[in-house]
Amino acid sequence: TAVDVALSAQSTELAGQHWVITAGPTMEAIDPVRFISNHSSGKMGYALASAAASKGAKVTLVSGPTQIPPPHDVKLVRIQSAQEMLYACRAAMANGADVFIGAAAVADFRMKDISDQKMKKTDDSNEMTLTLVKNPDIIATLASEKSAQCMVGFAAETNNVLQYAKGKLERKGLDLIIANDVSRQDIGFNNDQNQVTVLSKDQQWTPPKDAKTELAKALVQIIFDYQHTQK
Amino acid sequence: TAVDVALSAQSTELAGQHWVITAGPTMEAIDPVRFISNHSSGKMGYALASAAASKGAKVTLVSGPTQIPPPHDVKLVRIQSAQEMLYACRAAMANGADVFIGAAAVADFRMKDISDQKMKKTDDSNEMTLTLVKNPDIIATLASEKSAQCMVGFAAETNNVLQYAKGKLERKGLDLIIANDVSRQDIGFNNDQNQVTVLSKDQQWTPPKDAKTELAKALVQIIFDYQHTQK
Secondary structure, X not given: OHHHHHHHHOOOOOOOOEEEEEEOEOOEEOOOOEEEEEOOOOHHHHHHHHHHXXXXXXXXXXXXXXXXXXXXXXXXXXXXXXXXXHHHHHHHOOOOEEEXXXXXXXXXXXXXXXXXXXXXXXXXXXXEEEEEEEOOXXXXXXXXXXXXXXXXXXXXXXXXXXXXXXXXXXXXXXXXXXXXXXXXXXOOOOOOEEOEEEEOOOOEEOXXXXXXXXXXXXXXXXXXXXXXXXX | OHHHHHHHHOOOOOOXXXXXXXXXXXXXXXXXXXXXXXXXXXXXXXXXXXXXXXXXXXXXXXXXXXXXXXOOOEEEEEOOOHHHHHHHHHHHOOOOEEEEEEOOEOOOEEEXXXXXXXXXXXXXXXXXXXXXXXXXXXXXXXXXXXXXXXXXXXXXXXXXXXXXXXXXXXXXXOOEEEEEEOOOOOOOOOOOEEOEEEEOOOOEEXXXXXXXXXXXXXXXXXXXXXXXXXX
């Protein structure tokens, strides 16, 4: 019957688990009207949140500005800046978490000083310099604080993708990293399709190129299987 | 009848006129994934385009990235950067135009050099400087080229609003300027309501605070009346 089908679509493999997932870009203010951001659509993080929730996990989704409707059965926390994202993640994991996935495209830098008035151009200067300071490295910070049992990062790269991803995995103290070649026009940022390679310290998985919603299910399964090999 | 009502809603006061209107933010690339932009929603420019079209004008709307559906009876030209906006406006006005309205929130500056790879943060530097160069002043450039008979600018300011607006009107060689206090939370950027003051060299109009769609109709009427006082 229709009810049986609906029930079987929901699985309970992740029942009792708490997953915290970040998504979207961050938006770093320059002044009251201008900001620095990036082309992340948030689709991958939202798809991961939906996939984990449909397997029965309690999911907190910490999201920068996106145009995506809030997923069902997910607690959505909206933020703008990287600092706000860090604080929201810490608050979400204050009582621990099973999995953290950093799918947001967090700005590496923010303005050193945010102007409280709109900056005006002056006729005598043809150049302007913005001085930026490094944002906290959210996932490395959370990994060092042992916020979740399984820390999963993303590496969006344009060249030497797997090599950079492996470096990030080790440097940031992650369990898994999902490597993404954003130089390819057919996948990644602002695209519905994606192809990635998941790396652990000593293993590697490459699920087929697929719609982000389908790929998210495959990634949640890989993370779930990885959790079990570690027990 | 319903047909009579539909016909009377369309007026033909602007029949035979060509209006070129810019809208939305511009998006200035930093590298393949990052950009500088601003919080303009594009609502005011889109509302002006619809209002002019409903009075019978041929309208070209040159728009930065927005989430607004294309208005009916308007030729929509999508661009990203300020330089692209300038070229698109020049192309639209190659055979002249009656009115140009610069409602876009054009970035004053763009990157001096756009990196063709994603810039990587290095562990040894906690600061980064972005060197920006001035974008072309689109409306001042078009005014100096006498692209349209009536040049209408916007002045989005956070303080000394009318004083700055009057200065812009004169410095840029405009006919009218629409002054907008973006420090007010109840109006302006990303808000459906707006209140503005229109200034010419020697006159001033303040239509009531209203929804942007209604305000746009009042502004089109002010511009139309101004055209006639100049003939």
